Amino acid sequence: MASTRASGTNAVRYGTMSDNILALAVVLPGGEVIHAGTRARKSSAGYDLTHLFVGAEGTLGIITEVTLKLQGLPEAMSAAIVGFAEFDAAVKAVTEIRQAGIPVARIEFLDEVMVTAVNQFSGLSLIERPTLFLEFHGSTTTVHEYAEMAGEITHAWGGSDFQWAVDTGERNALWKARHNAYFASLAFRPGSRSLTTDVCVPISRLAECIIKTKHDLSQSFLTAPIVGHVGDGNFHLLILVDPAKPEDIAEAERLNERLVERALEMGGTITGEHGVGLGKMKFMKAEHGDGVLAVMHAIKRAIDPQNLMNPGKMLPAL
Amino acid sequence: MASTRASGTNAVRYGTMSDNILALAVVLPGGEVIHAGTRARKSSAGYDLTHLFVGAEGTLGIITEVTLKLQGLPEAMSAAIVGFAEFDAAVKAVTEIRQAGIPVARIEFLDEVMVTAVNQFSGLSLIERPTLFLEFHGSTTTVHEYAEMAGEITHAWGGSDFQWAVDTGERNALWKARHNAYFASLAFRPGSRSLTTDVCVPISRLAECIIKTKHDLSQSFLTAPIVGHVGDGNFHLLILVDPAKPEDIAEAERLNERLVERALEMGGTITGEHGVGLGKMKFMKAEHGDGVLAVMHAIKRAIDPQNLMNPGKMLPAL
Numbered sequence: 001m002a003s004t005r006a007s008g009t010n011a012v013r014y015g016t017m018s019d020n021i022l023a024l025a026v027v028l029p030g031g032e033v034i035h036a037g038t039r040a041r042k043s044s045a046g047y048d049l050t051h052l053f054v055g056a057e058g059t060l061g062i063i064t065e066v067t068l069k070l071q072g073l074p075e076a077m078s079a080a081i082v083g084f085a086e087f088d089a090a091v092k093a094v095t096e097i098r099q100a101g102i103p104v105a106r107i108e109f110l111d112e113v114m115v116t117a118v119n120q121f122s123g124l125s126l127i128e129r130p131t132l133f134l135e136f137h138g139s140t141t142t143v144h145e146y147a148e149m150a151g152e153i154t155h156a157w158g159g160s161d162f163q164w165a166v167d168t169g170e171r172n173a174l175w176k177a178r179h180n181a182y183f184a185s186l187a188f189r190p191g192s193r194s195l196t197t198d199v200c201v202p203i204s205r206l207a208e209c210i211i212k213t214k215h216d217l218s219q220s221f222l223t224a225p226i227v228g229h230v231g232d233g234n235f236h237l238l239i240l241v242d243p244a245k246p247e248d249i250a251e252a253e254r255l256n257e258r259l260v261e262r263a264l265e266m267g268g269t270i271t272g273e274h275g276v277g278l279g280k281m282k283f284m285k286a287e288h289g290d291g292v293l294a295v296m297h298a299i300k301r302a303i304d305p306q307n308l309m310n311p312g313k314m315l316p317a318l
Numbered sequence: 319m320a321s322t323r324a325s326g327t328n329a330v331r332y333g334t335m336s337d338n339i340l341a342l343a344v345v346l347p348g349g350e351v352i353h354a355g356t357r358a359r360k361s362s363a364g365y366d367l368t369h370l371f372v373g374a375e376g377t378l379g380i381i382t383e384v385t386l387k388l389q390g391l392p393e394a395m396s397a398a399i400v401g402f403a404e405f406d407a408a409v410k411a412v413t414e415i416r417q418a419g420i421p422v423a424r425i426e427f428l429d430e431v432m433v434t435a436v437n438q439f440s441g442l443s444l445i446e447r448p449t450l451f452l453e454f455h456g457s458t459t460t461v462h463e464y465a466e467m468a469g470e471i472t473h474a475w476g477g478s479d480f481q482w483a484v485d486t487g488e489r490n491a492l493w494k495a496r497h498n499a500y501f502a503s504l505a506f507r508p509g510s511r512s513l514t515t516d517v518c519v520p521i522s523r524l525a526e527c528i529i530k531t532k533h534d535l536s537q538s539f540l541t542a543p544i545v546g547h548v549g550d551g552n553f554h555l556l557i558l559v560d561p562a563k564p565e566d567i568a569e570a571e572r573l574n575e576r577l578v579e580r581a582l583e584m585g586g587t588i589t590g591e592h593g594v595g596l597g598k599m600k601f602m603k604a605e606h607g608d609g610v611l612a613v614m615h616a617i618k619r620a621i622d623p624q625n626l627m628n629p630g631k632m633l634p635a636l
Contacts, residue, residue, distance in 0.1 A: 051369035302620035
């Protein structure tokens with residue numbers, strides 16, 4: 001959970017996972033256990049080690065306890081689905097919903113390929129077109145108002161009427177289908193594996209970024225469903241490959257590289273949620289430059305001088 | 319602004335200042351300029367240097383540029399004042415408003431001493447009793463509903479009817495009076511200076527913490543108005559001293575020490591917003607322990623090996 005900084009699909013209303021972590025217990029390379037942070041909601045007492053260890057991908061220590069902010073259950077929740085003829089209209093509607101300040105609890109984009117995969121896997125019968133899943137939290141009155149405002153915006157962008165999932169069973173079925181998007185994608189091309197990648201760009205560039213990415217995909221022999229936590233400017237490609245075919249792997253890597261380069265050109269980041277690991281090490285220099293990487297290396301050496309913790313990951317050699 | 323991690327009074331709805339910082343330019347001790355973070359709203363690409371430099375109090379480098387998340391202006395805003403006979407009822411009402419999930423934009427507590435000081439300084443005529451200033455942001459409908467829900471809770475805790483400040487002029491006058499609380503406090507004891515201190519505790523302990531602090535103050539020959547960003551569990555004491563009187567300074571330090579020790583006993587932090595500087599260095603070990611301090615020192619040495627940046631501040635010798 002805490003291996004990357006920004007996991008989770010509730011970022012719009014509740015912040016990223018990192019924002020919700022108050023304190024950690026961490027085992028350091030020498031075996032000592034430290035406790036970073038307290039149960040207080042904010043602190044200015046020294047360096048923010050909590051946020052340093054979260055997202056370090058285990059390269060500085062092993063997180064063994066996490067203290068989270070609790071979020072109360074809202075009085076009312078409702079979920080809605082809205083389909084679009086064109087995916088850029090869907091993304092632009094998201095941008096406008098964000099700009100209008102509507103506090104959407106979740107707002108997820110599925111492209112028509114992902115909707116098809118989800119239908120097949122989860123037995124849904126959604127129309128196979130670019131689709132937004134939205135969820136609103138609040139009181140009965142506010143949830144109704146948010147939904148109405150969001151509905152007016154999506155309608156203005158050519159979206160369908162909202163298809164509602166109000167009771168708990170319907171909502172859970174919908175989100176379960178969304179959460180199974182990964183397995184739905186694998187099942188969409190039987191025998192495939194997914195090279196799953198993500199980027200995050202400034203929200204003002206999101207529509208353009210997805211449009212260009214879809215254009216790349218239309219020219220490729222591979223299929224890659226798209227799902228996005230678009231309220232944050234973050235989206236995922238699940239590039240489906242036959243692991244036995246080197247040409248599939250090569251093409252998936254080419255598509256991933258195009259995506260990452262585009263995100264950087266747009267002032268974004270090479271990964272919004274998934275982290276760096278081994279796969280994205282080669283892009284770290286392009287995002288950060290030598291100066292930032294030198295600081296990261298200095299921190300790594302300072303805390304783990306013998307390079308015991310997840311060695312060889314995340315930080316490329318300078 | 320970015321010298322500590324958690325400045326500002328809008329933490330309830332909009333997060334701390336630190337939560338709103340996306341990227342930084344920092345001049346390192348060697349003179350090199352680095353850029354940490356991007357304009358994307360989240361990232362998992364390497365160590366979170368942005369949050370490390372924010373709140374480092376200049377001990378790792380000098381922040382020269384800050385990229386902030388923008389927040390849209392809400393459609394509607396309203397501010398309300400509510401007074402209480404007893405301050406613990408005021409604090410408990412805040413706790414319940416938070417637990418009810420009402421998205422208050424600002425919720426500020428002033429004790430009766432601070433209200434008196436603010437009245438004198440800003441020409442207001444508030445009743446001199448523990449008082450909450452609240453502000454609600456949203457649509458016309460939601461602002462109305464939030465205010466009604468909050469009003470029911472404060473009423474149940476014996477609060478007065480809400481005194482409204484709806485138009486922009488009234489709201490600004492109210493918040494200007496609140497923002498001038500520091501100067502109002504100084505004017506309250508002419509010729510005084512303020513030893514200003516703050517702590518932050520888990521919200522569940524806030525009422526108890528303020529009650530015990532008020533008890534300490536009632537036994538002291540010094541006066542110390544209290545103002546709190548109580549939605550976060552954070553509050554400030556402005557301990558008024560005659561800088562020419564060593565007994566005033568000694569008593570202010572004793573009160574500060576009692577406050578900090580109590581916050582730590584309650585699982586809180588020695589400072590929510592103000593930072594450590596020189597004054598709170600002696601409490602760093604009690605909050606963090608040797609293990610965390612050793613990590614902070616290691617980071618300091620790694621980034622500033624010659625100890626050029628704000629030397630001797632924040633980190634006590636091990």
